[in-house]
Every structure is written in C-alpha cells, then in structure tokens.
Amino acid sequence: MIELRKDYILDRWVILAPSRKKRPRDFARQAADTASNACVFCSGNEKLTPKEIGRINSPGGGWAMRWFQNLFPAVTEEGPKEARTDNSFYTFAAAYGSHEIIVETPEHGRQLWDFTAEEVLQLLMLYRERITELGKKDSIKYVAVFKNHGLEAGASLAHSHSQVASVNILPQQVREETEAVKNHNSCPYCRIIETEKNSYRRCFENNYAVAFTPYASRFNFEIWIFPRRHFRQLSDATADELQGISQVLQQVLAKLRELNAPYNYVLHYLPATEGSSDFHFHIEVQPRLSTWAGFEFNTGIVINSVTPEDAARFYRGEER
Numbered sequence: 615m616i617e618l619r620k621d622y623i624l625d626r627w628v629i630l631a632p633s634r635k636k637r638p639r640d641f642a643r644q645a646a647d648t649a650s651n652a653c654v655f656c657s658g659n660e661k662l663t664p665k666e667i668g669r670i671n672s673p674g675g676g677w678a679m680r681w682f683q684n685l686f687p688a689v690t691e692e693g694p695k696e697a698r699t700d701n702s703f704y705t706f707a708a709a710y711g712s713h714e715i716i717v718e719t720p721e722h723g724r725q726l727w728d729f730t731a732e733e734v735l736q737l738l739m740l741y742r743e744r745i746t747e748l749g750k751k752d753s754i755k756y757v758a759v760f761k762n763h764g765l766e767a768g769a770s771l772a773h774s775h776s777q778v779a780s781v782n783i784l785p786q787q788v789r790e791e792t793e794a795v796k797n798h799n800s801c802p803y804c805r806i807i808e809t810e811k812n813s814y815r816r817c818f819e820n821n822y823a824v825a826f827t828p829y830a831s832r833f834n835f836e837i838w839i840f841p842r843r844h845f846r847q848l849s850d851a852t853a854d855e856l857q858g859i860s861q862v863l864q865q866v867l868a869k870l871r872e873l874n875a876p877y878n879y880v881l882h883y884l885p886a887t888e889g890s891s892d893f894h895f896h897i898e899v900q901p902r903l904s905t906w907a908g909f910e911f912n913t914g915i916v917i918n919s920v921t922p923e924d925a926a927r928f929y930r931g932e933e934r
C-alpha cells in the first residue's frame with residue numbers, strides 16, 4: 615500500500631511511495647535518458663511496458679498514442695480509501711487510485727511541441743476520456759492530468775508522454791482555487807479573461823480560447839490557457855471549444871520549443887462530484903527555467919526574474 619499522509623494541522627498532503635525502493639545513493643543526479651535504443655515507450659518495445667489499457671491507431675498503420683499503468687505508480691488500488699486520524703495529529707489513508715502513462719507518439723525524437731493542433735486535439739480528447747473513465751471509480755475525488763517535459767520538470771524518460779493519476783482526495787491546489795472563487799459574486803476568471811485579453815499580458819486568442827501570462831506569474835514564462843466560455847470541466851467543452859483550446863496550447867508549446875524549455879502543464883477543473891461549487895476550467899503551463907530555493911520554501915513568496923509583461927512579448931513574437 616502507498617500511504618497518503620496529511621500535515622499535522624495544514625491541508626497539505628504527501629504521498630509516501632517507498633515501493634520505489636531507492637537507496638540514498640540512487641538519488642545522485644543522473645543524466646537524462648536520451649538514447650532511444652532501450653526506450654520502453656518506443657514503437658517496437660510495447661512488450662516492455664505494463665499491459666496496455668488502450669491505444670489510438672494511426673491511419674498510416676501502427677499506433678498514434680497508447681496508454682498503460684505507470685510502472686512506478688504514485689497511487690494504487692490497494693488499502694483503505696477513507697482518511698482517518700489517530701492520536702489527534704496523524705491523518706492518513708491509502709494513496710488510492712490509478713496512475714496511467716499516455717505515450718503521445720511512437721516516435722522517440724518527436725515532442726509534443728512538434729505536434730500539429732489536430733494532434734494536440736487528439737490528446738485533449740484522450741485526457742477527457744481518461745478523466746471520465748477514472749473518475750467513475752469508487753472513492754475517486756479527482757483525476758490529475760499533467761505533463762512533465764525535460765529532466766528539470768521531472769520527466770525521467772525523454773520520450774514524449776503525459777500522466778493521468780486519480781486520487782481519493784480533492785487536492786489542496788484545486789480546493790484553494792475553488793474556495794477563492796466563492797469569495798466573488800460571479801466567476802472571477804470570466805472577468806480576468808476579459809481584462810487580460812486586452813492587457814500587456816495577452817498572448818494568443820481565437821474564438822474559443824485565450825492565453826495570457828498571469829499577473830503574478832510564479833514561473834519564468836508561465837502562461838495560462840482558458841476557454842472563453844465558462845465551464846468547469848473538459849467534458850463540458852464543445853468540439854469547437856476543444857479545437858480552440860488545442861490551437862492555443864499548440865501555439866504556446868511551439869514558443870517553448872524556441873527556448874528548449876523544460877516545462878510542466880496541469881489541467882485545473884472541478885469534477886462533477888463536487889456538486890456545490892463552481893469553477894472555470896483552465897490549463898496552467900509552467901516552464902521550469904529556474905529553481906525555487908530557500909526564500910521560496912521559507913516564505914511561499916516566489917522570486918521570478920522574468921516579468922509576465924516581458925514573457926507575453928516573447929509569446930507574441932515581439933522579442934526574442
């Protein structure tokens with residue numbers, strides 16, 4: 615069983631996954647895996663991955679994308695799903711859920727930022743399907759969808775992939791945003807989108823989606839993507855809206871390719887199971903070009919050396 619533990623008093627959870635059985639010396643820095651010969655995600659090495667859950671066939675033969683359980687999962691379907699507290703301070707449960715890898719392409723040398731908007735759309739549609747599928751399972755409160763690209767962003771394998779992990783708590787990150795939304799009479803994000811699309815932080819827009827660098831960006835070149843229309847989760851999006859979001863995401867990633875930037879992106883939404891609250895779906899893209907250090911961990915205040923206004927000029931192609 616993988617354990618989920620809560621901080622003594624804060625709404626802050628950790629997953630203890632010692633099944634990864636690392637010895638201290640295994641934490642020594644290693645070079646990124648860039649060789650394709652031993653890559654388990656490559657076409658031809660399918661038998662080296664855990665059992666395939668599904669695949670999208672490529673019109674030209676073979677597969678375009680395939681997904682399976684993570685060999686080193688952060689959550690598993692084992693142990694007690696409900697949290698309980700012992701001796702006032704020890705709140706714990708199993709880190710319960712499933713953790714899938716989506717390999718986005720059979721080609722080792724091709725990254726998501728090389729994809730066409732149509733191919734990005736295919737990935738977003740797959741995210742939507744996996745969220746719905748995993749979200750149906752008993753005791754699941756949230757299905758986290760994210761991508762790590764580059765060693766600094768936590769990707770130990772260079773072959774382009776995303777991850778989908780269902781968990782038995784509503785993560786603090788999502789709850790914090792949801793609670794903050796409640797402090798406003800109407801959706802603040804709807805108004806933020808309207809304001810930012812005409813600001814110095816505007817980056818990309820089409821009829822269905824906008825992207826801007828957030829006013830208090832925490833990461834160099836951080837950028838957020840929102841659908842213009844208010845809806846809380848990916849499954850509420852129309853086909854046109856999904857296409858619009860894909861187009862903007864593709865534009866963002868193509869700019870990150872110019873910087874060869876390691877990055878994470880995360881989907882933020884509120885699942886239907888959280889019936890009483892409301893939210894505005896969005897994707898946060900977080901390039902990992904700097905390291906958070908003592909000041910950040912001491913204070914929670916991030917020092918960002920690139921202003922969002924300068925970052926937006928880069929995204930708009932006004933500065934290189």
Ligand SMILES: [Zn+2]
Pocket residue numbers: 650653654655656657721722773
């Ligand atoms: Zn590969």
Ligand SMILES: [Zn+2]
Pocket residue numbers: 801802803804805843844845893894
């Ligand atoms: Zn809204």
Ligand SMILES: [Zn+2]
Pocket residue numbers: 791882896898
């Ligand atoms: Zn967010």
